[in-house]
Amino acid sequence: MLFLQDASYTHPNRDLLFSNINLAINRQDKIALIGNNGSGKSTLLQILAGTLQLSDGQVKTESRPYYVPQIFGQFNDHTIARALGIEDKLTALKQILDGQVTEENLTLLGDDWTIEERCSEAFAHWNLDAPDLMQKMGTLSGGQKTKVFLAGTAIHHPEIVLLDEPSNHLDTVSRDILYEYIKTTAATLVVVSHDRTLLNLLDTVYELSKRGITVYGGNYDFYAEQKMIESDALNQDLKSKEKALRKAKEIERESVERQQKLDARGKRKQEKAGLPTISMNTFKNNAEKSTSRIKGVHAEKVGNISQDLTELRASLSGMDKMKVDFDHSALHNGKVLVTAKDINFGFGDHLLWKEPMNFQITSGDRYAIKGQNGSGKTTLIKMLLGDLLPQTGTIECTNMNAIYIDQDYSLIDNTLTVYQQAQEYNSGALQEHEVKIRLNRFLFTKEYWDKPCLVLSGGEKMRLMLCSLTIRNHAPDIIILDEPTNNLDIQNVEILTAAISAYQGTLLVVSHDEYFLKEVNAAGSIHLPATAYSKPFS
Structure with a gap:
């Protein structure tokens, strides 16, 4: 068909x-x-x-x-x-x-x-x-x-x-x-x-x-199961090949050392025997050729194994290459971070929700913010971040370090290069080579370092955001994700899922992707009431 x-x-x-x-x-x-x-x-x-x-x-x-x-x-x-x-x-x-x-x-x-x-x-x-x-x-x-x-x-x-x-x-x-x-x-x-x-x-x-x-x-x-089997087999091959490379280099070193000892012993015997200079030079040339031949044989073996290893590493998925080392919040679980009492938002007498909202967020909570399109989920996030004030009620927030990651990854400055963006989060004063090691870990090789962030795809911006957070010296107390998977492919969704699953701080997620919510253990939920507006609200 x-x-x-x-x-x-x-x-x-x-x-x-x-x-x-x-x-x-x-x-x-x-x-x-x-x-x-x-x-x-x-x-x-x-x-x-x-x-x-x-x-x-x-x-x-x-x-x-x-x-x-x-x-x-x-x-x-x-x-x-x-x-x-x-x-x-x-x-x-x-x-x-x-x-x-x-x-x-x-x-x-x-x-x-x-x-x-x-x-x-x-x-x-x-x-x-x-x-x-x-x-x-x-x-x-x-x-x-x-x-x-x-x-x-x-x-x-x-x-x-x-x-x-x-x-x-x-x-x-x-x-x-x-x-x-x-x-x-x-x-x-x-x-x-x-x-x-x-x-x-x-x-x-x-x-x-x-x-x-x-x-x-x-x-x-x-x-996913089949890919996991393939990945396990590939990683096993990789370990075997790495072991074979170490063994080949060890044999190469031992063989050269053994030949050099034999050559030195032969030279001493020749000197004691009082052989003419021309004969001594002939023996010397033969010894050098023998050592060179042994080096060549072993170098070829090492080279072949190294080539195989390079090809295997190139076959690794992004997840296998990447090491997500996410820092965790220092706040103890159960500390009250946000208390919302009878809050609503709107303009003048026109309120957003038919009923006011009441909820509390404590350290270590993992909530999904749920509501239909236009119900005001992003508006609620802006109130939690202090960018908007409720029209009615109160929101009390403790002094907390919050990171807000939207679907466009707006925390990335498009005027900077990839390396400059990473340095913006380098509060721990890492050396240049250490920052570049982190970038490599998140699949940003040397070819990316001078690229402007403007040309990065959604998945690349997400990885750069995660990389920047691992470079940062202080872990966020709360991470807020607003439709984070919308512009990502499968590989990058899995990378984000792994990073957020490993994070031990407080998490708020706006997402209609139930699979993602389950994977990151956003088991709790804050449900938005029905809206009083006929038109969708952001």
Whole structure:
């Protein structure tokens, strides 16, 4: 149903993204396409959708795929109807109902007389408040745009659906609707996502990398188990090869020393025997050649093992290469950090929540801040940080060191280089080489040190943020994460998960990713009340 044969794609700047990709997806297959940032997942989806052309190879589909993109900016000037590809039908229907029963209008509409009703039903299913189909996409929030395109699956009834990070902007309720669609649809699905709950609903994982596509015949948990087995085997090979390298170097040293002792002994015998100078020089040359030959043999062995070791290390995943050494808060567990009494926010007499909020946060707590899109989660965080004051009630906060990490990693200064950014957190006065060792540990090799932070991807900014926190001399008492996984690939989500899981201080997380919340043990929750506003609030 979906076929790629010897597929290659080269960027307009002539950089090769991938080559010789072969892919066969059968009817009603449900495929997860995963890979690190920059591996070409979104590009491959666009090629399958027909919006990008291959540089080489062939792509074949039995029917036209329906594509839900990750980025919607290109549709901001479109009406909802145009973005969904139904504007011509709606115009034809309106003209027919107005008496313009032309051949052109009848052809455009076909038999689709219920297009408006089907749109209303689809929007209602995805919890969209019956938007005007002539409304501009640019007036919608990210979550609303996603739901418009997802509603298109019920409007068009496609046989093939391509989804690129479909849960990114969705709240918990909308994610549940998406998960139900994934489970029940009869369509063929190809999904790019870092949402591990969603990935576990899919039958097969296709991993895209520089080596091509590797197929894992199971859901994400099965894939993770297989990758762990591969990682364990690779680390075992690495240890064996490191041991072999140490042994080879030891044998090389012993052999050279042994030969040198034999040469010295031979020289002393020759001197005692009173051999002529020419004979002595001949023996000396032979000894040097023998030592050189032994050195060459062992150097070749050491070189071969070193080459194997380099290749093995290059195969390690980011998690295996990285050492996350997160410092912990010095505050004792149970110390009261925040007390909120009857708080609400708004302007004038217009309050944000229908009911005021009351809660307490103590040191060592790990809370998820929960609420639907537009319920004011970010507003609550700003009140906790002292950036906003409540309209009613009080928030009492002890003197605490808080770090706020949003989904754009705004703590990273885009005007600085990677090395300069790391130095900004060097309160412990680490030497230059020590800072660079830390950067290397977080996969920032020498080539990155002078790069401006502006060009870093979301995952790279996240790793630089974690690296900076390990360089910092004082651990934060509380870390606040605001949708931290939205712009990350699977590898970087796992890196962040490992770091936050290891952190022993207080944690507040805004996230609709239940899998992530479970992994970082955000077992408690602060639920936001229903809003008094009709429009979403940040």
